[in-house]
Amino acid sequence: MECIQNKKNDQAEDQPAPERPKEELKLPSAAQQVKNFAGSLLNHALTGFGKADEQTFNDRLNVCVDCEFYIADIGRCSQCGCPCATKASWKSSKCPVGKW
Numbered sequence: 395m396e397c398i399q400n401k402k403n404d405q406a407e408d409q410p411a412p413e414r415p416k417e418e419l420k421l422p423s424a425a426q427q428v429k430n431f432a433g434s435l436l437n438h439a440l441t442g443f444g445k446a447d448e449q450t451f452n453d454r455l456n457v458c459v460d461c462e463f464y465i466a467d468i469g470r471c472s473q474c475g476c477p478c479a480t481k482a483s484w485k486s487s488k489c490p491v492g493k494w
């Protein structure tokens with residue numbers, strides 16, 4: 395006998411996830427990405443490689459995941475090109491559009 399809840403879950407998994415228009419989410423140029431990431435890394439180094447506390451990290455990442463600039467399939471920000479999980483874990487990091 396099949397569990398009704400499992401059947402509902404299976405049906406939900408069959409539904410395609412809503413997608414953002416991918417053509418609008420492009421990374422900056424490679425040179426700009428290097429410049430942006432290097433700047434963040436330099437600040438991270440100059441502040442003693444401080445790590446964000448767990449709550450801050452989770453809050454930041456939740457904002458990223460819901461952000462219109464987040465490229466979900468690669469986990470990166472289309473504004474700066476940085477990997478959001480890495481950047482959110484650095485205490486000194488700042489969102490390029492001021493969301494965190």
Ligand code: SF4
Pocket residue numbers: 457458459461462463464465470471472473474478488489490491492493494
């Ligand atoms: S860093 Fe800022 S702009 Fe980039 S995805 Fe996260 S919240 Fe959005």
